Amino acid sequence: MLEVKNLNVSYGRIQVIKDFTFSVGNEAVGFFGPNGAGKTTLINSIIGLVRPTSGEINFEGQSLLDRETYQIVRMGISVVPQDGELFPIMTVIENLRIGSSYIKEAREKTSERLEFVFKIFPILKERAFQLAGTMSGGQQRMLAVGRALMAMPRLLILDEPSVGLQPSLVTELFEKLAVIKTEGVSILLSEQNVKQGLKVIDRGYVVENGTVVIESTADDLKNNEHVKRSYLGL
Ligand code: ATP
Numbered sequence: 483m484l485e486v487k488n489l490n491v492s493y494g495r496i497q498v499i500k501d502f503t504f505s506v507g508n509e510a511v512g513f514f515g516p517n518g519a520g521k522t523t524l525i526n527s528i529i530g531l532v533r534p535t536s537g538e539i540n541f542e543g544q545s546l547l548d549r550e551t552y553q554i555v556r557m558g559i560s561v562v563p564q565d566g567e568l569f570p571i572m573t574v575i576e577n578l579r580i581g582s583s584y585i586k587e588a589r590e591k592t593s594e595r596l597e598f599v600f601k602i603f604p605i606l607k608e609r610a611f612q613l614a615g616t617m618s619g620g621q622q623r624m625l626a627v628g629r630a631l632m633a634m635p636r637l638l639i640l641d642e643p644s645v646g647l648q649p650s651l652v653t654e655l656f657e658k659l660a661v662i663k664t665e666g667v668s669i670l671l672s673e674q675n676v677k678q679g680l681k682v683i684d685r686g687y688v689v690e691n692g693t694v695v696i697e698s699t700a701d702d703l704k705n706n707e708h709v710k711r712s713y714l715g716l
Contacts, residue, residue, distance in 0.1 A: 483507050483668055484528070484559075484637055489537035491523055491692075498523050499534070499692045506637060510659065510669035512686035512700075514676045514713060520692035521672040522564065525641050529554050529561055541637070556585050560635035564642050566626035570615025574606055577614050577625055581632025588634045599628040602661055620651035627658065637668045644675040656682045676713035680704055688713075 484506040491499035498520050504511070513521045526532040528539060530551045539546040546554055560581075568577055575596070582588035582595050600607040603624045609617060614625055623643055630638055640659070644652040652675060659682050663669055673679035680686070680700050688696040688709065696706060703709050710716040 483542060484670070485538070485540045486524075486528070487538040487540075489524070489527060489539065490535045491520075491527055491532060492535050497535075497692065499527070502537070502689075502693060504687050504694065504697070506668055506670050508666075508668055509684040510663050510671060510682055512676075512679045512683035513670070513672040513689050514674070514679060514686055514703075514709075515689035516674065519689045521689055522641055523692075524689070525561060525639055525670075525672060528639065529559060552584060555633055555635075558634070558636035560630035560633045560638050562626045562630045562638070562640045562643060564645065566622055568614045568622055568626055568629070571613055573611050574614055574617070574625055575610040577629050578606070578632050581629035582634070585633055588632060591634070592632075595632050595634065598665075599631050602631070602658055602665075603628050620647055620654070623647060623651070623655055624658070627655070627662075631662070631667070635667060637670065638662065639670045639672075641672050642674060643671070644673060644678060649678075652678050676703075676709065 487503050489499055489502040490497060515521055523532055527534050528546065530546065530549055541557055541559060578596060578599060579592060582592045588595060605621055606625060606628050614622060643655060656678050659669055671679055671683060680703060683700050685699050686703050687694050696708060
């Protein structure tokens, strides 16, 4: 589905992504690594916010290079950014409607999509007319995911969705990601919370200094000495 080959990205003279190759199929894939490893830069490259210096990014056989972000979203990729980027003085349902408003096919199916999102996140239906900014951190994170789903993505990308959430909410959110996967949406999850992330993903990449240091299945990552020592505190 998503194929990235030999990607290089620089900010000015500083190269932050080095010869990075990865793929996402009909599965959940993780990017794990410390702050500044380059995870956000990778995501921004996929959705056209950062232009790589070289390499290939293909989605369902079509190159994403030289495409604008709105075109990439239309092709079936939605991102939940690190800070959620909700509209705090708009209601929950208004925020959700914005998620489908830019894409004709999704806009025509807004009611259907709302039902889909409400089925996964019943709390958003209960709070439909509450202002987004007055919801708890966990509920806002759910809303950010719900809004991304309104665009009918086939690939959902999440940039560190666990940041700032208490552990029980992280568990709840990640359980929802598992449900979303069973609904046929592929997932690319960038996380520093490797312990929780490993529960959701099928395969993962450990990213350090802009390059892949380990690529493996979730089970193998759990047992990998470097992962255990550096990310699981074992
Ligand atoms: P974080 O968890 O902090 O978002 P990350 O793994 O997502 O970390 P990036 O945000 O992609 O990492 O950053 C990779 C490197 O690029 C870091 O050294 C960062 O300081 C640098 N960097 C990020 N954005 C820019 C920019 N716009 N200009 C210059 N350097 C940048």
